[in-house]
Amino acid sequence: MNFSQAVFATSAVSLDGCPVDSMAEVAFAGRSNAGKSSAINAICRQSRLARTSKTPGRTQMLNFFLMPGPAGRYLVDLPGYGYAKVPLEVKEQWQREMQYYLTGRAQLQGIVLLSDIRHPLKEFDRQMIDWAQESGLPLHLLLTKADKLKRNPAHNVMSAVRKELTGRGALEVQLFSATAGIGLEQTRERLESWLE
Template sequence: MSNPLQGAQFVLAAHRVSQLPADRGAEVAFAGRSNAGKSSALNALTGHKGLARTSKTPGRTQQMVSFSLPPYKDVPVSRAQDAQERLPLAQAEGEPSLEVRLVDLPGYGYAKVPQELREHWRQEIDRYLHQRRSLRGVVLIADIRHPLKEFDRMMLDFCFATGLPCHLLLTKADKLSRNQAAQALAAMRKSFPDGLHATAQVFSSTAGTGVDEARAAVVALLRQPREGVHQDR
């Protein structure tokens, strides 16, 4: 199966929301604790091993990092059917092109950084989630072996309150048996409150478990129509 997220490229690393690319098009944010495997997941999904920095020291992502995906206009109209098979992001004939991006949010909750920087991250992530009009959904990364932490719950609560779609990747599934992973996934889905626009799956960047499913979920979020705008803060 072809990779619809292939061709992702680093654009910039922003210390503040105001430094991100122009707020147009569509983007999906990746959020999660610093030790949950967020960078590895991004690399696996895009098929680019060096796209997001990975390290044995959690918390190396200390800015909002924006990655661009190939614009829709790069897909020749004359090959629309083939393009739909290779790149599900492609626009239908006659529709305008759309800029698409992935945004890696700073890892939270584990990094050994000054309290002042932690507070800066908290404020900027909050501002990003509330103000970013091109944001179509969140991919939340969490270690399948552990219960959701406070930050994870806060992110789900935000998505619930604003109606923002969320896809939960339960990473490091290769550390569990297939039966254990299935039980963890079922328990997670059962814990979602009614009305939460969230999906969940097991995932392992090491074993390749769930990679195609996750790619399809990201594409679905990018193609999600924008319903309303978050309140500015």
């Protein structure tokens, strides 16, 4: 798959604004600062495809990155934020839009959920896991910034998360680090299996 040739295609503020072609896509979800933009950049071997920032993002938009080819594919960066800090109204709006998108988007093949390994399975993550299960979509959980923990603690977190999520539909958990290059190939393989 043409990850290296991915280019920014378009942004949408709601399901209505998403591309109307029928190319298959995978969505990346996670609380703001979980490492979504960094992961997309690392997976696509580019430094500036998706924007990354040190301050939690305000982007309430779906960003579509196109992998060109005879059968084009999209990687979709979904809006995310730290749950605790947003007004209820924003949270409810987000919940409506995400539910429309997850239940109404026929092109969607699976969800990559990113969660900082130092505080996994927050409310945002559990919501996404519930929706994926309800929509019958496979979910691949990346425990991001795995470079922040030593090998054994990182594996212990992964085991605990796997145990907690047993029986939650098609769900896989892996370690990931955009900066240290941990788990990149495993993630690419999962994306290929969903998009091919």
